[in-house]
Amino acid sequence: MVLLSGSLFAVSAVNSEGTDLRAGRYTDLASLVQAEAKAYEELRARVEDLTGQVSDLSAQVGSRDVQRVQARVEELRDPSGLTPREGEGVRIVLADSPLQAEDTTQPLKFLIVHQQDIQAVVNAMWRGGASAVTVQGQRIVSTTGIKCEANSVTLQGVPYPQPYVIEAVGDPEVLAASVDGDPYLSFYRQQSLTEDIQIGWEMSVEEEVEAPAYDGLLDLSYAEPLA
Numbered sequence: 001m002v003l004l005s006g007s008l009f010a011v012s013a014v015n016s017e018g019t020d021l022r023a024g025r026y027t028d029l030a031s032l033v034q035a036e037a038k039a040y041e042e043l044r045a046r047v048e049d050l051t052g053q054v055s056d057l058s059a060q061v062g063s064r065d066v067q068r069v070q071a072r073v074e075e076l077r078d079p080s081g082l083t084p085r086e087g088e089g090v091r092i093v094l095a096d097s098p099l100q101a102e103d104t105t106q107p108l109k110f111l112i113v114h115q116q117d118i119q120a121v122v123n124a125m126w127r128g129g130a131s132a133v134t135v136q137g138q139r140i141v142s143t144t145g146i147k148c149e150a151n152s153v154t155l156q157g158v159p160y161p162q163p164y165v166i167e168a169v170g171d172p173e174v175l176a177a178s179v180d181g182d183p184y185l186s187f188y189r190q191q192s193l194t195e196d197i198q199i200g201w202e203m204s205v206e207e208e209v210e211a212p213a214y215d216g217l218l219d220l221s222y223a224e225p226l227a
Contacts, residue, residue: 033152033159040158048215081141081214085132089209090175092121095163095200096151104196111199113162115148120184121166122146128178130168132211136160139214156216163200172205179203 077083097111104111122140125133133140138155145156152159168175179185192201 084213085211089169092166093202097198124179124182125168128175130170132169141214
């Protein structure tokens with residue numbers, strides 16, 4: 001019996017390829033993601049309040065050197081993503097396949113949106129000259145990390161379930177051309193049209209895209225200047 005049980009565990013692990021074969025757990029995961037997101041929002045509000053206090057105290061410093069640095073900071077606020085942007089642009093929505101494990105012979109990894117899929121879209125939008133990019137409404141900046149965790153993606157410390165909405169402010173034609181010309185995304189779109197994969201893909205031109213200012217943590221603990 002011990003040998004039989006061990007064999008069954010091994011077969012299940014191989015077939016799952018690191019994913020959950022029980023679709024019913026998606027509901028529990030969504031609840032957990034929402035709880036974690038709420039906790040993060042409370043912490044972020046606290047950080048925002050403390051940051052405001054630091055800014056008020058810094059503004060009281062009369063040193064010329066400090067004033068010069070503050071002026072430079074103001075110049076970099078917009079290109080750094082610290083000011084809101086809005087205008088015409090493009091929206092792309094990525095979603096897990098509606099198929100279940102028993103519906104296809106394809107590897108389960110083909111049915112799930114991964115962090116590299118989101119990163120490929122974001123990078124294509126930057127190459128297309130986007131002045132601002134958001135994922136799930138969160139402003140993307142140079143320090144933003146996109147990380148897969150189970151069946152969700154963590155963005156700036158907040159876990160989000162799919163579908164993933166990615167928006168960019170910029171020339172819609174140039175942005176769309178950049179996305180269409182990306183080899184990785186071309187393969188992804190082919191998979192979205194494959195009957196036994198059907199990974200989610202939607203792209204649309206938007207007359208008005210709103211990209212809020214980045215309001216997350218700005219401190220870098222391990223960054224070093226390039227030589």
